[in-house]
Amino acid sequence: MAAELNKTGGTFGTHGGPIDVFYTPDGGKRHPVVSHGKGAWIWDTDGRQYLDACCGPVATNIGHGNERVIAAMMDQAQKICFAGKPHFENQPNIDLADLVTKHAGPGFERAFICSGGSEANEAAIKLARQYAITRGETARCKVLGRDPGYHGSTLGAAAISGDPASEAVFSGMMRVMPKVPAPFNYRLPDNHDADSYARHAAAMLEAAILDEGPETVLAFIMEPVGGLATGALVAPDHYYKAVRDICTRHGVLLIYDEVMCGAGRTGTFLCAEHWPDAKPDMITLAKGIAAGYTPLGLVLAPATMVDAVTRAGGFMHGHTYVANPLSCAVGHAVVSELIDNDLMANATKMGQRLRAGLRDLQTRSGILGDVRGLGLLNAIEIVRDKETKEILPATLKAVYRLIEIGMQHGLLLYSRRTADGKYGEWLMVTPPLTVTEDEVDEIVIRLGKTLATFESELD
Secondary structure (H helix, E strand, O other), X not given: OHHHHHHHOOOOOOOOOOHHHHOOOOOOOOOOOEEEEEEOEEEEOOOOEEEEOOHHHHOOOOOEOOXXXXXXXXXXXXXXXXXXXXXXXXXXXXXXXXXXXXXHOOOOOEEEEEOOHHHHHHHHHXXXXXXXXXXXXXXXXXXXXXXXXXXXXXXXXXXXXXXXXXXXXXXXXXXXXXXXEOOOOOOOOOOOOHHHHHHHHHHHXXXXXHHHOHHHEEEEEEOOEOOOOOOOOEOOHHHHHHHHHHHHHOOOEEEEEOOOOOOOOOOOOOHHHHOHHHOOOEEEEOHHHOXXXXXXXXXXXXXXXXXXXXXXXOOOOOOOXXXXXXXXXXXXXXXXXXHHOOHHHHHHHHHHHHHHHHHHHHHHOOOEEEEEEEOOEEEEEEOOEOOOOEOOOHHHOHHHHHHHHHHHOOEEXXXXXXXXXXXXXXXXXOOOOOOOHHHHHHHHHXXXXXXXXXXXXXX
16 A cells, blocks of 8 residues: 555655655655666666666766675675774775875875765864864854855855855854855856956955955855856856965965765866866865765865864864764775776766757757756756746746656756755756766757757746
8 A cells, every 4th residue: 555655646654754754745746766776777666767867966976786886885794884983993994085085186185084065064164163273363263155055954064055045044043154156157247258257256255255354264165166056167267276366365275065076077086186276275075975875975184284183182073973984995995986997087078978969959949048067067057038048937946847857758857946046947967977978868868858848838
């Protein structure tokens, strides 16, 4: 009976139920039940097959069912899954930290390993704060972010995110940090092009630091290539150098949130590698660093920073599952797979092919307003009118309807209405880094059918 209720979209029942009970009204439309996955493909329990063009929330970077990762998971589980930090070191923690910092390069000699992106960003700003105190800069406590921007769902991470909808609900429970404009390059104010608006956004960062008082500003956090908040936004190269120079000039730490864009997703191991003259002080990683096989996140920081904090008494932060051996063993296998198979090169090659296909689709679709991204982190902007870039009415919930239609065509897409659609609507097109040419072409075909079906509903 329970299975039948699930198939027909009936009630969730009086107790238990899927995680959707926290998000969907009782009696609402039910999702299919997932069965299994392999590579870029997922099947549900009714036998329907879906091409995963989004990696869930841009997480399953090496695809499903990777044998190397599964073997590492089973091997470690048979040894020990958990060992408390007060009692033991564990070898998988050491191996993962050594591997990641080796490929991160100079300036990122230490890796604090936690359970996800929100935790990683929370840890980064706490480490930055404690480092400032060791330097006698006790007034530095403000972390500037971008509007829009997203850095996680804990209250600390939400405070540095630029999301008015979230702030409206939780502002009474957290200290909302100052925000500066994101350097959009699609829908721009009058008298601006992408270059001039990027310069304006950088200038607004410096103005905000001066307005707040440089001695009070601890850090500036940003996604070098945008995730859900800005839809794969890539700024002009000069923006990154300007931000780095501004932060250096005022003694402000620069933190790159690479939770979504790191771990090979944009064609380099760290997204920061694309702008070598704009190197951040700290980097956070999650999602692709364990590729959905286990919860995992980490903070990359210089040894000098960590050493100063430990000499002052140690890092005042932690979680029960910090650097647990099971997750670290899985993460090590994922990163090894990424590096040994040079999946960054495939992300570059397949990303170029994908964007070419999306741009061709753009010429044939009346609602595909923009294509943007880097490597295999891409997004398409959905509009009512391509000439005016007018946004579709919020009541249509366009991107959510497109996700439903995509599943009908056997295609998985991902999006959310950042700031309730204030800045536009986009769908992420972010297949696994293992994606093939044929799969890229199939994504474009199925996406074309999805957009056409939605357009027919607008008539």
